[in-house]
């Protein structure tokens with residue numbers, strides 16, 4: 001192989017994620033173990049993203065049979081609080097009951113089918129605006145002004161239509177498939193892992209949405225591998241070790257990557273930068289591990305990775321009162337990103353947990369939402385969940401100041417979505433060529449869509 005060809009082929013990673021963990025002074029949790037799956041190397045058809053017929057099958061066979069994060073329990077705290085969740089023409093109301101439990105129903109009147117609830121609000125009952133038939137919060141028909149003229153119906157014959165609704169860590173999920181397996185079973189092992197990162201004690205500190213002109217898989221795939229840093233987020237190149245990232249398929253529905261921070265990836269090692277320079281670059285990029293209000297001085301002999309991890313430990317202690325001094329550098333510092341098939345993404349760790357939800361609108365349009373889940377102060381009152389900010393087409397993500405230093409990063413990610421969709425249309429019947437290991441999570445996404453469509 002000649003030299004030019006070698007450059008084209010790139011070099012394999014210098015250090016693996018497990019080798020980095022072994023260098024940590026403190027042990028990482030056992031669930032950081034590598035769990036991969038060989039999904040082969042076959043091309044992925046471009047039509048998976050562009051075909052309206054394919055999308056129609058996805059809708060009925062997959063979207064209406066999978067668990068969807070709908071709303072936070074703390075966003076409907078009082079009896080009658082009702083949240084309207086929409087997905088592909090299906091409308092679901094999630095409502096707090098008088099006994100404190102939460103139920104979900106299809107948002108439709110069982111008389112002549114009018115949508116029952118217009119907007120999320122607090123209700124004492126559900127009265128249809130058309131002819132006034134009324135249901136209680138638990139879905140029983142309690143008033144029918146024309147009951148005498150319905151000889152065919154008994155009092156209990158037309159309750160509101162139940163929708164499966166189960167919670168995890170204060171988040172309510174719905175599933176339109178009455179036969180679906182329980183949420184926690186499908187979501188395993190994510191609940192166990194996130195108990196370690198105190199997800200139960202987190203609240204939604206930011207929520208921003210924007211429509212993307214791309215298939216939902218194009219949007220999701222922008223966030224399930226970190227090597228797009230090389231071109232999309234070049235300011236992160238010299239300190240985010242994307243080539244040492246571990247990519248795990250933890251179950252059919254759960255995958256993750258673990259991407260080290262404060263490590264220079266192989267392709268940039270010839271720049272020969274030292275730990276001081278790495279820290280300067282992290283500061284310049286607004287990396288969330290560092291407290292921008294504090295002076296950064298690297299003690300003699302300390303690596304930028306350990307310094308950044310200490311910085312996170314200190315920030316978490318100051319802001320929340322939690323002591324994570326015994327947690328490993330990887331545990332407190334690295335980018336650990338999970339996704340729960342099909343569309344709920346959540347980062348682990350103790351910093352604000354980045355989260356995404358991708359809700360398809362059509363085969364080439366998606367509502368992309370970004371959330372932050374922050375650790376609430378250990379002893380203080382739990383802050384209120386953030387309201388959603390919906391960005392217009394002419395607004396950029398960087399206008400969403402609640403996303404902090406990440407806001408411009410989302411503009412970078414977003415900038416690929418429309419052009420990828422356009423390119424995929426132009427590809428026609430050609431396939432996409434995914435890498436074998438680093439893009440295994442993209443491949444798994446397609447595998448699972450097909451799996452549902454073949455059920």
Ligand code: FES
Nearest residue numbers: 109111112128131
């Ligand atoms: S359609 Fe709802 S009461 Fe008639």
Ligand SMILES: [Fe+2]
Nearest residue numbers: 222232233413
């Ligand atoms: Fe990105």
